[in-house]
Amino acid sequence: MYNFKNDYSEGAHPNILTKLIETNFVQQLGYGEDEYGIEAKEVLKEKIKNPHATIHFLSCGTQTNLIVISFLLRVHEAVISAKTGHISANETGSIEATGHKVIAVETEDGKLRPSDIQNALKEYALKPHVVKPRMVYISNSTEIGTIYTKSELEDLSSCCKTNNLLLYLDGARLGHALMAQNNDMTLADIARLTDIFYIGGTKNGALLGEAVIFSTPELAFDFEYVLKQKGAMLAKGRLLAIQFLELFRHDLYFDLAKHANTMAMKIVDAVQSKGFSFLTNSTTNQIFPILPKDVIQKLNENYLFYVWKEIDDDHAAIRLITSWATDEKNVDAFIADLRSL
Amino acid sequence: MYNFKNDYSEGAHPNILTKLIETNFVQQLGYGEDEYGIEAKEVLKEKIKNPHATIHFLSCGTQTNLIVISFLLRVHEAVISAKTGHISANETGSIEATGHKVIAVETEDGKLRPSDIQNALKEYALKPHVVKPRMVYISNSTEIGTIYTKSELEDLSSCCKTNNLLLYLDGARLGHALMAQNNDMTLADIARLTDIFYIGGTKNGALLGEAVIFSTPELAFDFEYVLKQKGAMLAKGRLLAIQFLELFRHDLYFDLAKHANTMAMKIVDAVQSKGFSFLTNSTTNQIFPILPKDVIQKLNENYLFYVWKEIDDDHAAIRLITSWATDEKNVDAFIADLRSL
Amino acid sequence: MYNFKNDYSEGAHPNILTKLIETNFVQQLGYGEDEYGIEAKEVLKEKIKNPHATIHFLSCGTQTNLIVISFLLRVHEAVISAKTGHISANETGSIEATGHKVIAVETEDGKLRPSDIQNALKEYALKPHVVKPRMVYISNSTEIGTIYTKSELEDLSSCCKTNNLLLYLDGARLGHALMAQNNDMTLADIARLTDIFYIGGTKNGALLGEAVIFSTPELAFDFEYVLKQKGAMLAKGRLLAIQFLELFRHDLYFDLAKHANTMAMKIVDAVQSKGFSFLTNSTTNQIFPILPKDVIQKLNENYLFYVWKEIDDDHAAIRLITSWATDEKNVDAFIADLRSL
Amino acid sequence: MYNFKNDYSEGAHPNILTKLIETNFVQQLGYGEDEYGIEAKEVLKEKIKNPHATIHFLSCGTQTNLIVISFLLRVHEAVISAKTGHISANETGSIEATGHKVIAVETEDGKLRPSDIQNALKEYALKPHVVKPRMVYISNSTEIGTIYTKSELEDLSSCCKTNNLLLYLDGARLGHALMAQNNDMTLADIARLTDIFYIGGTKNGALLGEAVIFSTPELAFDFEYVLKQKGAMLAKGRLLAIQFLELFRHDLYFDLAKHANTMAMKIVDAVQSKGFSFLTNSTTNQIFPILPKDVIQKLNENYLFYVWKEIDDDHAAIRLITSWATDEKNVDAFIADLRSL
Structure with missing residues (x-):
């Protein structure tokens, strides 16, 4: 996880x-x-x-x-x-x-x-x-x-x-x-x-x-x-x-923050290319994709994150946070998993 | 120092x-x-x-x-x-x-x-x-x-x-x-x-x-x-x-505290053998020797400590604190300096 | 006033x-x-x-x-x-x-x-x-x-x-x-x-x-x-x-409160019979009639009260409070003034 | 009382x-x-x-x-x-x-x-x-x-x-x-x-x-x-x-305070003329006579006051307070009682 x-x-x-x-x-x-x-x-x-x-x-x-x-x-x-x-x-x-x-x-x-x-x-x-x-x-x-x-x-x-x-x-x-x-x-x-x-x-x-x-x-x-x-x-x-x-x-300090942002934006691009939207217009290391609940459930098998807000019966916004320590391999894995769903 | x-x-x-x-x-x-x-x-x-x-x-x-x-x-x-x-x-x-x-x-x-x-x-x-x-x-x-x-x-x-x-x-x-x-x-x-x-x-x-x-x-x-x-x-x-x-x-934790105490007690012994007394009856790593002011002044050339309390015109109590990190060499040097005064 | x-x-x-x-x-x-x-x-x-x-x-x-x-x-x-x-x-x-x-x-x-x-x-x-x-x-x-x-x-x-x-x-x-x-x-x-x-x-x-x-x-x-x-x-x-x-x-205590309420309800009746409504559904001694602003202005010549809330360009809610000490004569005068406007 | x-x-x-x-x-x-x-x-x-x-x-x-x-x-x-x-x-x-x-x-x-x-x-x-x-x-x-x-x-x-x-x-x-x-x-x-x-x-x-x-x-x-x-x-x-x-x-305000002080000073004079002393050198409406305990006990039969401080086995200081409302008759009665003891 x-x-x-x-x-x-x-x-x-x-x-x-x-x-x-x-x-x-x-x-x-x-x-x-x-x-x-x-x-x-x-x-x-x-x-x-x-x-x-x-x-x-x-x-x-x-x-x-x-x-x-x-x-x-x-x-x-x-x-x-x-x-x-x-x-x-x-x-x-x-x-x-x-x-x-x-x-x-x-x-x-x-x-x-x-x-x-x-x-x-x-x-x-x-x-x-x-x-x-x-x-x-x-x-x-x-x-x-x-x-x-x-x-x-x-x-x-x-x-x-x-x-x-x-x-x-x-x-x-x-x-x-x-x-x-x-x-x-x-x-x-x-x-x-x-x-x-x-x-x-x-x-x-x-x-x-x-x-x-x-x-x-x-x-x-x-x-x-x-x-x-x-x-x-x-x-x-x-x-x-x-x-x-x-x-x-x-x-x-700035290098570390930049890395965190870059990791988050990579996920943002992947989410958008899948046609999903976001709860907020974040350009930093906290992002809030709105995803179908079954997608969320699948992702939750390999990744820990908060379900932030119920959107409707089938969708919820989740919160993903990246950091200076986020390994790009894990981001790539997450994106691959998301794409595959 | x-x-x-x-x-x-x-x-x-x-x-x-x-x-x-x-x-x-x-x-x-x-x-x-x-x-x-x-x-x-x-x-x-x-x-x-x-x-x-x-x-x-x-x-x-x-x-x-x-x-x-x-x-x-x-x-x-x-x-x-x-x-x-x-x-x-x-x-x-x-x-x-x-x-x-x-x-x-x-x-x-x-x-x-x-x-x-x-x-x-x-x-x-x-x-x-x-x-x-x-x-x-x-x-x-x-x-x-x-x-x-x-x-x-x-x-x-x-x-x-x-x-x-x-x-x-x-x-x-x-x-x-x-x-x-x-x-x-x-x-x-x-x-x-x-x-x-x-x-x-x-x-x-x-x-x-x-x-x-x-x-x-x-x-x-x-x-x-x-x-x-x-x-x-x-x-x-x-x-x-x-x-x-x-x-x-x-x-x-206990080993470290013991070391600190041992270092303090070494100084206590030296102070006592010089015939000086103490402000409090400490058996731990904070000691308060009462010393002649000229001795204090001399010691202050090589060691940092607080002058704690004026005792009389010629004497004051100082506070010495030892710790887990106190190097015995410095304690020995302090004692030697004290003895030589 | x-x-x-x-x-x-x-x-x-x-x-x-x-x-x-x-x-x-x-x-x-x-x-x-x-x-x-x-x-x-x-x-x-x-x-x-x-x-x-x-x-x-x-x-x-x-x-x-x-x-x-x-x-x-x-x-x-x-x-x-x-x-x-x-x-x-x-x-x-x-x-x-x-x-x-x-x-x-x-x-x-x-x-x-x-x-x-x-x-x-x-x-x-x-x-x-x-x-x-x-x-x-x-x-x-x-x-x-x-x-x-x-x-x-x-x-x-x-x-x-x-x-x-x-x-x-x-x-x-x-x-x-x-x-x-x-x-x-x-x-x-x-x-x-x-x-x-x-x-x-x-x-x-x-x-x-x-x-x-x-x-x-x-x-x-x-x-x-x-x-x-x-x-x-x-x-x-x-x-x-x-x-x-x-x-x-x-x-x-209860007699005094009753008097205050009675005085307020007298005004409520008068306001309603003039066809005006209220901001809140009060049955006690604080009432909030919604009145045309020119009526409010006229009433303000003889009575002190707070204008509570702007309703629209022409109307506002006022707050009227009665009490144990409210003289019925003044209530009647207020009602008469209101009716005459 | x-x-x-x-x-x-x-x-x-x-x-x-x-x-x-x-x-x-x-x-x-x-x-x-x-x-x-x-x-x-x-x-x-x-x-x-x-x-x-x-x-x-x-x-x-x-x-x-x-x-x-x-x-x-x-x-x-x-x-x-x-x-x-x-x-x-x-x-x-x-x-x-x-x-x-x-x-x-x-x-x-x-x-x-x-x-x-x-x-x-x-x-x-x-x-x-x-x-x-x-x-x-x-x-x-x-x-x-x-x-x-x-x-x-x-x-x-x-x-x-x-x-x-x-x-x-x-x-x-x-x-x-x-x-x-x-x-x-x-x-x-x-x-x-x-x-x-x-x-x-x-x-x-x-x-x-x-x-x-x-x-x-x-x-x-x-x-x-x-x-x-x-x-x-x-x-x-x-x-x-x-x-x-x-x-x-x-x-x-000043007349009332003066009355209170006058009443207190009347008692002070009486206490002094009996040869008793005071806990504090008060010149205002709170006084603290030091009295024998049996005298205190007797006075307590007719007057309410606080026993303020134990002085020795036989004596205590009491606190007497006078005010704008103190009736001189009661002060006189207190003094008479004190004198008679």
């Missing part, structure tokens, strides 16, 4: 493990004060073309989201998210657990647009009987595989500025977004157009780790306190730093 | 890294459902002689403490801790941040006794104008290197049962406690005498990781929800599981 | 003020230990035919909701509410501020039905990546004036029991519900079919005050702690107790 | 009740938008000589403290309080329940001094492993009856400014402090020397109510949101406003 369920079924890219062994006995200061962290942050600041950014390494996406959001919001403030957004749909009320409402907005493609923001602001206008929207949370790529174009992100960024809203981008799969064929942004664009964003390591080659980036030091002032308070400050911060250093110093 | 500041200056024990590489490409389910976790839990249940225990792997001590405590307490309930306890002194108000008061008790040696509990219960008796004590938090070894004897833990455990208090033991350095020369407990004793405890990996050979153990499944029911909600559920849970498997299947 | 904006524009029913003066200098214990409270609770227990109920008096609806809900839910648990429910739409994220997600369900008439609950349970099934539904919150009368029938509440109650969900009823306007012409329930039915409910005083003749009723003492155990902790325990608890005593010992 | 247990055993000053009746049927806007509130705030701004202050009316002290503190602190920030401070000793962990640590400082007389602040800052210096002190909470009069002098408050205020700490004064018994014989401050001094303070109504003649005053509008910006969110915004805000209007427009 080959597993297409997610992009975290394997460990880490071998370069990372090699680097961990290589540096294993070099003594370092704890709690994020290690030399690898300093170096990794320098590399990242260069990539985003912002020498003033403040960068911290955290362990996972839910942790990053809840810490960033609860750190930046005051008690009466709320965050706007697509209903499909990870903080709304998949993180066990983690934001609410820190005291803040998530204003969930229905979208067609998992992406927020200025009109969504305007509607939310209108719905939450009756001060003080409703919460005060103060932040917009987006994911790129989204939870359903779509990506933002530069002009879309510019519009959203501008709308946020006008309305005094912080723009926070969840980049759990940012590599996959930036390596998509229809992408027209760079990492520096992302940094320029958001107030805070994070680069996900876990789903693109690291054992664990997300790099959260504040565009200005003012915004990040005192952030260390909440890292510690929320249990996110690893004694051996080197573990996170070494991985980001390895992923970014020679752009391994 | 050799670093005696803490027990997390290096990476992980090489066996762990080897195992990570060996298993790297074996596909596993995410979020703690991997096979290594099942196996590691079986090994641990055997060690603690409790087949009914529920075990979860978390990333670090602060995270473990805040999740366990906030999960088990209701909104009006509080936890009693020694003032030196990690949750009281070193975790940035993490427990209060989840809504619960930490009732901090002054102690002489970092350990809580039934009389401390009785006093706290008396002080917090005026229902409903004060919080309701519901849990006792202790550390073994303590933050100042001391350990509980079996009879002390039995007394405390019995006092907690009588007063309907949960007993939770922070085992960030549990290996060092159990390997101390004056220890008379086993891991099974710890499990039997507490309601919840955790075994610390980070400070004894792991890259990161703590294993939290609930004595009964009832107590742990629904715990997975808060793991996810508080950002502690790693997508690649295998990372934590593999490390605990490696640490415990051949008792590597 | 006569104010139809809400049912809290005036002070208290004169009987209450008289009673406050009469008892003013009788010394009483503080913090809810006064004799009036004991007496008022006895009266209420008789009305609900449950001698085992536990009753507490709080100051306002938002306070009551947030305290009851945060007291009964564990950290990972959530409450299901209609999207129009007060906790979802009008209380500034007060539930989220205590750490809990409100699962908001779209409804046609402000009422939840078993099918709504089933759908929510299905949507929140993927343990542990989503919160765990543990409570159902309903209002009777609802925020849009509708009421539950006995069979509806029985079905909901039974659905909650089957699914291990607590059923909590917000009775801010419970008097109006029970005095509606289409009502077939008693206060005792409400008590029997819910786990917790509150009787609203503020909107039906009291200066302030809500009586929260737990069906069993077990459910209410330790509730005093959170009353104090959340700032809801008045030093002069007598203020709340005296009001409920006065409202219930001779059923003044 | 006459009750000296507290200053909230009776209802409200008759003028207040008269005013409630007088205004009862005047329609007003809800949620603090009533005309009485506007007028009461104008009166208070004049008294404190600060036209720029922002004022809100809340229901009780615990509510006021938790809302002000949680509104002003960020998640990692803490408040410093005397250990006897109400938020530390008597409010059921209400501040911790909002996520913030209370740094409790031992004092001799219930008052904080700059040296206490300096020590706390030193103890909480190890960023980010400890919380960040950001506010100082004091009470005047204190929980043990003592008061601040102008020079003491000036020193503390200046210390707070220097260290970027907000100074918040709990004035549950501010009237009693300002009417004490050894007081040298005015309400305007209090306003000038603090960032936020509240004037307590509940313990000085009101049914309920506290007026919280922010020295600058910037500090209070958005405060309405949390009033609503924490359940403190009464629909009939008029109830609070009318009381403060009545208490302050002709300085009734």
